[in-house]
Amino acid sequence: MAAKIVVLGEVNGRLQPVFTKLASLHAKNSFSFAIAVGNLFADDNEAVTELLEGKLTIPLPTYFTVGQNALPPRIVEKIEKDEEICHNLHYLGKRSTTKTSEGIRIVALGGQLDETIIGGLSKEQHLPFHTVGDAKALQGAHEADILLTALWPSFIRKGSKVSLPEGLIDVTGQDHISDLCASLRPRYHFSSSPEFFFEREPFFHPPTTEAPDNRPLTRFISLAAHGNPLKQKALYAFSLQTSVDPTAPLPAGATASPFLSRPNPKKRPALDLEPYSRYGTHDSNGGYNKRGRGRRGERAPPPGPDSCFFCLSNPNLETHLISSIGDDAYLTIAKGPLTTSETNAVHDIDFPAHALIIPLTHAPTLSSITEEDDSKIKTYSEMNKFKDALQKMIAEKSNNSLGAVTYEISKGNGVHVHWQLLPMPVDIIRKGLVEAGFRVEAENRLFPSFEVRDPRIGDNEGDFFRVWIWTPPADEASVGSTNCLIMPFDHSIRFDLQFGRIVLAKLLGLTDRTQWRECSQTEEEEKKDIEAFKAAFKKYDFTL
CATH class of the missing domain: 3.30.428.10 (HIT-like)
Incomplete structure (x- = not known):
């Protein structure tokens, strides 16, 4: 079974025209749900008033997180009071894991990185700032169908032949976003780049010891803002099967993960490529040999990071x-x-x-x-x-x-x-x-x-x-x-x-x-x- 999904680039407060257009597309395509990347709101303006007073219709379930700008105070107040802004509009939280009614798992990390004043896990879910600790904690989701981040991952363009529109500057990525993507291995990773649309070639992650023949595939897509002067793509629609076929062939043009080429990363992804290799050695037949324990003989490998109490x-x-x-x-x-x-x-x-x-x-x-x-x-x-x-x-x-x-x-x-x-x-x-x-x-x-x-x-x-x-x-x-x-x-x-x-x-x-x-x-x-x-x-x- 497939879910039909539409993703919106930064709306920046243009709620009425964007959701009117979305309603028209939804009537023809019957989408399962929509996701808004980047800044959904701008100022605490008339559009917010219309939304809160029920004068603006959201045509289908729509998920969003905080972008790189603060949410309007009235929106924050509404979320804290009722947990629902209006019918069909759902706030994912700044750091969250959500499973939709279709069984699609969305992991979101909103906001920009602030290393100077915040440490560990951030305590609130509305300000547009997160920590490296927030990203590390989300690695505990283990996997995701869709990863939603306000920031780009570092080295995402490494090994890609897709060029940016002429005259535009590349987006600076962040290592902790790369680590998060490498750990979760999402099927789709969405972000925003206000001036242009970028869709990288699909890339596959290295296999694990548990699944040596499986190379999970990720598609990274960054959408332009609605109303951008270059008329770059601000909407992206696709169908997503609710289950993954690990035997499916890699699509043409797919590359290896660009994150493998990062020079001397400070920290490896939480899910090690060979999660049990620190406990002993693997023999030539792929078995496990115990390290220096004499007569106790061979044993099964201990729990991996995804089931460890402390990982x-x-x-x-x-x-x-x-x-x-x-x-x-x-x-x-x-x-x-x-x-x-x-x-x-x-x-x-x-x-x-x-x-x-x-x-x-x-x-x-x-x-x-x-x-x-x-x-x-x-x-x-x-x-x-x-x-x-x-x-x-x-x-x-x-x-x-x-x-x-x-x-x-x-x-x-x-x-x-x-x-x-x-x-x-x-x-x-x-x-x-x-x-x-x-x-x-x-x-x-x-x-x-x-x-x-x-x-x-x-x-x-x-x-x-x-x-x-x-x-x-x-x-x-x-x-x-x-x-x-x-x-x-x-x-x-x-x-x-x-x-x-x-x-x-x-x-x-x-x-x-x-x-x-x-x-x-x-x-x-x-x-x-x-x-x-x-x-x-x-x-x-x-x-x-």
């Missing part, structure tokens, strides 16, 4: 828990936190403060991260920056009555390495009870003994559990101190992934909260916690 490419990732996204790692509060808003209230911290520091790269250990562009070194460095910033926040907010404990489980057959950090009363740390707690629990479980050392990134340590115990400064002249313990273990040890949480729960008197699944919160409670956390961390957040 931004997981469509089920709960992005409302994310606080900050850096270049190589991100910070989030814990799902089902061990501590609660009451735990640290006596120390003037009114939120759980149980945080996770997670690499953007999908890898089971820090050592297994690709060597490309010193990725493992940069990832480890940024994770430590997050750890140091969190420790400083906890100490200053608690007037040095709280230190912090951070722990890591590094296993070659793991899924996605991460650090968990929790506040810890300073008297418990200074009495040596934290170190003793970990040593005693390990002894009770017949685990190997802890060693006092901190291995360097890249050292071939094998599997290990590591914990950093940080004592806040005793006075303004000092910076605090860290004691690091490491427990190496091998395949003969059945290591409990809840080990770190179990020890800290006993130390804090929270043994009834040992299992995170039994500490679930409502989404409203989680949002309240993340807002309090972000407000406290803002002063220390180097990503802003």
